[in-house]
Amino acid sequence: MAIPWPSERASRVGLAEFLVAAATLLLGVALTRQHHPDYTSPAALRVVLGGLAALAVCGLAAYRIVRRREYPWLLGLVAIGLLFYEPLPSPYLIVDRVVMSVRDLLLTGASVYFIARTMRSADELERRIQLESLSWSYSIVLVALIGHALLADLLPPLRGPQVASALIASWLVAWLVASIRYQR
Amino acid sequence: MKNSLPALRADRGWSQAELAERVGVSRQTINAIENGRYDPSLPLAFTLARAFGRAIEGIFEPADGPGKPRSRQ
Numbered sequence: 001m002a003i004p005w006p007s008e009r010a011s012r013v014g015l016a017e018f019l020v021a022a023a024t025l026l027l028g029v030a031l032t033r034q035h036h037p038d039y040t041s042p043a044a045l046r047v048v049l050g051g052l053a054a055l056a057v058c059g060l061a062a063y064r065i066v067r068r069r070e071y072p073w074l075l076g077l078v079a080i081g082l083l084f085y086e087p088l089p090s091p092y093l094i095v096d097r098v099v100m101s102v103r104d105l106l107l108t109g110a111s112v113y114f115i116a117r118t119m120r121s122a123d124e125l126e127r128r129i130q131l132e133s134l135s136w137s138y139s140i141v142l143v144a145l146i147g148h149a150l151l152a153d154l155l156p157p158l159r160g161p162q163v164a165s166a167l168i169a170s171w172l173v174a175w176l177v178a179s180i181r182y183q184r
Numbered sequence: 185m186k187n188s189l190p191a192l193r194a195d196r197g198w199s200q201a202e203l204a205e206r207v208g209v210s211r212q213t214i215n216a217i218e219n220g221r222y223d224p225s226l227p228l229a230f231t232l233a234r235a236f237g238r239a240i241e242g243i244f245e246p247a248d249g250p251g252k253p254r255s256r257q
Contacts, residue, residue: 007212008210008211008212009210123208123209123210123213124209124213124224124225124228125209125210125212125213125216125222126210126212126213128222179212181221182212182216182221182222183212183215183216183219183221184219184221
């Protein structure tokens, strides 16, 4: 009997929604960033509103993924979103720093809760797949970091969110590959 | 490891999803065990055996057939 591809935890419908969410996230961020500073002109305002609409579609697609509990696709979205994560531009205000720290702490806490809950609800094969994926992800990113260190003079400097994004994205790909491999 | 899960399941008219629910694992896990992609842990093997009212060796056997335990050299 066939199992839904690529896994029970991540269906094709979820994949389609993930692709829609990823595309609209990229589009929304690009449009709003491009015209955000001068959104007072009517033309730029239309572009910014278009970007916000794209972000709303992204949110709706993400909501549908959460409703179906297909969290792997959500992690893929997090990996893309992390690429846009930037610290506040200087000069820093202490209030801003505290607010951002609290926000990041809440996000980290939510991530830890989510991972712990996922692992608790997983059966032994799913845990094995998760561990295999994590070991692949860690190894791939470690090799990439070593490569980056060797070519540090030629490449742009790395930011923390980019490393986190690479870890999550490579985990997702390794998880998909492992899930499919155990079903064949 | 070879197993007779598909035949036993068919005898009882259980789907993979139904067996998965009875033993508390995902359908993906049952599918992987039946296809020989994954060898279950001893606790899960016992749970599967209990679900079918059999001994573990009545469901699972080594890929090279039942044999004597290896003696240490």
